[in-house]
Amino acid sequence: MITVHLPRDLAAEFSCRDTLAVDGVRSLNELWAALDHRHPGLGRWLREPDGAMRRHLSLFVNAQRVRWADRGTVLEDGQEVWILRAVSGG
Amino acid sequence: MTVVMVGTYKGLFRFASPDRVHWEALGPVLRGTSVHTTAYHAPTGTLFAAANSVFYGASVRRSRDGGETWDRGGEGLAYGADDPERVTAVWSLAVADEHGPGTLYAGVEASGLFRSADGGDSWAEVAALRRHPTHEVWDAGFGGKCLHTIAVDPHDPEVLYVAASTGGIYRSGDRGDTWTPVNQGIRAEFMPEGQQYPDAGQCVHKFGLSAVQAGRIWLQNHGGVYRSDDAGRHWARISEPLPDDFGFPVVPHPRRADAAFVVPLTSTLERWYPEERLAVHRTDDGGQTWTRLDAGLPEHAYSGVLRDAFRSDTQDPLGLYVGTTNGELFASADEGASWARIAERLPRILSVQVVEGDPFA
Numbered sequence: 001m002i003t004v005h006l007p008r009d010l011a012a013e014f015s016c017r018d019t020l021a022v023d024g025v026r027s028l029n030e031l032w033a034a035l036d037h038r039h040p041g042l043g044r045w046l047r048e049p050d051g052a053m054r055r056h057l058s059l060f061v062n063a064q065r066v067r068w069a070d071r072g073t074v075l076e077d078g079q080e081v082w083i084l085r086a087v088s089g090g
Numbered sequence: 091m092t093v094v095m096v097g098t099y100k101g102l103f104r105f106a107s108p109d110r111v112h113w114e115a116l117g118p119v120l121r122g123t124s125v126h127t128t129a130y131h132a133p134t135g136t137l138f139a140a141a142n143s144v145f146y147g148a149s150v151r152r153s154r155d156g157g158e159t160w161d162r163g164g165e166g167l168a169y170g171a172d173d174p175e176r177v178t179a180v181w182s183l184a185v186a187d188e189h190g191p192g193t194l195y196a197g198v199e200a201s202g203l204f205r206s207a208d209g210g211d212s213w214a215e216v217a218a219l220r221r222h223p224t225h226e227v228w229d230a231g232f233g234g235k236c237l238h239t240i241a242v243d244p245h246d247p248e249v250l251y252v253a254a255s256t257g258g259i260y261r262s263g264d265r266g267d268t269w270t271p272v273n274q275g276i277r278a279e280f281m282p283e284g285q286q287y288p289d290a291g292q293c294v295h296k297f298g299l300s301a302v303q304a305g306r307i308w309l310q311n312h313g314g315v316y317r318s319d320d321a322g323r324h325w326a327r328i329s330e331p332l333p334d335d336f337g338f339p340v341v342p343h344p345r346r347a348d349a350a351f352v353v354p355l356t357s358t359l360e361r362w363y364p365e366e367r368l369a370v371h372r373t374d375d376g377g378q379t380w381t382r383l384d385a386g387l388p389e390h391a392y393s394g395v396l397r398d399a400f401r402s403d404t405q406d407p408l409g410l411y412v413g414t415t416n417g418e419l420f421a422s423a424d425e426g427a428s429w430a431r432i433a434e435r436l437p438r439i440l441s442v443q444v445v446e447g448d449p450f451a
Contacts, residue, residue, distance in 0.1 A: 009122075010146065013162060041162055045146040050171040056145050085145050 002031060002075055005082045007057075010046075014039045028059075028066070028073045031081065046083065056086045091448050092403060093156065094411050094432070095137070096419055097125030097441035102139060104157055105432050110409050110423040113432045119157045127398045127441040129183040130449065131192050131209075137449055138194065138210060140180035140441075148180045150196055150210055156449035166213035167196065167204055175200040182398075184240035186247070197237030201228055201254040205266065216266040219252065224271055224290035228257035231293055231312075238397055239296055245304040251297065251322070258292035259309065261322055272322030279313045295338045296397045303347035310340040310397075315352055317377050328377025333364035339400035343408065348376040351402070351410065351426065353395045362392045370400075370412065370426050386429035387420060398441035405446070413439030 004020045011018035016039055025031045029051075036043035046054060053059055059066045060082040066073055075081070092110055096103040102125045104116040126140040137153045139160070149163035168177050182197035192209040195216075203216040219225075229235060236255055243249035250266055253259040258273035271290040278285075278292045293312035300306035309316040313336060315329035329335040329352075336357035343349035351372050355361050363369060368391045369384035393416035403409040410422040412429075417436035420429045 007145070013146075041165070044165070044168075045162075048147075048176060049168045049173075054145060054147055 001077055003080045004031065004035065005080065007083060007085050009085075010042075010083075013045070014042055025075060027075055028061070028081075031075060058082075058084045058086050060084065091446075092405075092409065093445040093449055094419065094421070095128045095130075095157070095441075095443040095445060096413055096433070096436065096439055097128055097139070097398070097443070098417070098437035098439050099124050100437040101125065102128065102157060103433065103436055105419065110403075110405070110421065111430075113421075115433060116157075119153075120151070120160065124179070125441065126179060126181050127183055128443040129185050129194075130443065130445045131185045131194075132447060134192055134209065135449060135451065136192070136209065137445070138183050138185075140183055140196070142179040148177050148198065150180055150183065150194070150206075150213075152210055156445075158450070164206060164208075164211045164213055167198070169200075169202070169215065175202070177202070179234065179236070181234075181236040181238045182240050184242060186242045186250075195240045195242075195250075197240050197252060197254075199234045199236040201235050201237040201257055203237055203240070203252055203266065218262075218267055219260065219269050222260070222269050222271075224257075227288070227291040228254055229291070231255040239294075241297070241299045243299060243304075244301050249321075251299065251307070253294040253297055253309075255295065255312075256291055256293045258290045259294050259297055259307075259322060260290075272318075274323070275325035275327075276309070276311055276316055277314060277327075296340050298340050298342040298350070300342050300347055301344050306342075306347060308340045308342050308350045310337050310352055312336065313357060315340065315377065317350075326377070328373070331378075331380050332371055336361070337395075338397035339395060341400055341402050341410070344402060344404050345406070345408075346374070349374050350377070351400070352380075353400060353412065355394050360392070361394050363394075366390055366392065368393075368395075368412075368414070368420075370410065370422075372426055383422075383426035383429075385427065386422075386431075388418070388431075392416075393418070396440055398443075399439050401442045401444050403444045403446055409444070411442045411444060413442045415439065 094105045101118045101121045124142045129138045151160045179199040184195040186193040194206040196204045204213045239253040250262045297309040305321040307318045316325040334354045341351040368387040371380040393414040399413040408425045419433040
């Protein structure tokens with residue numbers, strides 16, 4: 001099971017909790033697909049059409065920052081994924 | 091009821107009035123999100139907002155209760171994964187079938203045009219526009235590379251106009267299947283001498299179609315106000331009497347063919363009002379002469395009015411609504427003869443839209 005932490009405003013938009021438990025995923029790509037299946041449209045809010053994370057969002061897996069090029073990153077049971085709003089917004 | 095929808099850099103503010111004199115401020119919505127523009131489809135009571143989140147991207151969100159609650163927008167408002175450009179913001183909206191099922195157009199940054207035939211559930215690019223050979227000369231102005239104006243010809247629903255900055259004004263006679271740049275006669279003063287009248291690449295700031303005279307277009311260029319009486323084939327520069335030729339919005343009078351309104355700004359880098367006093371200018375003779383309208387507007391004003399932040403209603407006498415970059419909103423219920431401040435201390439105002447009727451019903 002992977003634990004995913006979403007920004008609170010994003011969770012509110014999708015009427016879900018900001019901490020989600022996701023079973024049966026082994027990579028970030030599978031995680032995105034699972035999140036989008038559970039909350040249709042969520043993937044579009046997180047990523048560009050080419051799969052890159054949106055420019056002003058940050059992604060951490062077990063406290064390590066993951067760049068968009070690493071989106072095939074393997075996930076293991078018990079890991080935590082944080083999606084954070086970057087220091088942006090004016 | 092008249093409701094003024096004020097899109098700002100940090101959310102949508104709404105002001106409602108039963109008589110255009112007494113205004114009630116309703117709470118801000120879409121908080122923290124940049125609202126570049128809004129549109130209202132009266133038959134379905136749907137309010138559309140070009141909602142651009144710095145974190146989650148661009149969207150056209152919909153409200154059926156006057157802005158109290160919003161959906162998350164439809165799908166497809168993006169260029170393809172292999173496209174060299176990305177959709178980073180929605181700048182413009184147009185409802186094509188006022189009395190029909192609700193065909194919508196959205197103009198985006200990087201400049202391009204999308205259409206929805208299902209009221210905004212799904213979007214597809216009007217791809218012929220970016221495939222036009224002149225697309226290669228389009229570039230970003232200071233505000234970004236944006237398609238900021240869309241208009242369906244009120245006299246011919248097959249005819250569609252758009253304008254991009256930079257890029258210029260384009261006309262389609264077949265609802266977007268093919269396009270023709272109609273910039274001849276509009277000066278691109280930022281180009282070298284001898285190259286200032288290109289087919290495309292002009293920095294058109296805004297245009298508006300006359301609702302009463304077919305083929306008449308009013309246009310505020312980066313430098314100069316222009317009028318065309320033949321659907322853009324020829325243009326006449328009409329800004330000589332104005333205190334400056336720079337500005338963003340232009341508002342045609344909805345009933346009088348020879349009347350239109352502009353807000354000149356200084357063409358030097360301040361980009362605030364000539365003589366440091368906010369003033370609307372109205373022509374009643376097709377642009378030969380202009381009347382300065384500033385009763386009730388502030389002096390010592392060091393702000394500007396952006397391209398979508400000036401609108402009229404359709405009532406008689408005509409109501410006018412102006413939002414400034416320092417967050418002030420002014421209204422006139424007498425065609426600009428006198429003005430009153432409706433709001434102040436709002437975020438930077440990007441857009442003003444007028445809803446006539448009751449969007450909260």
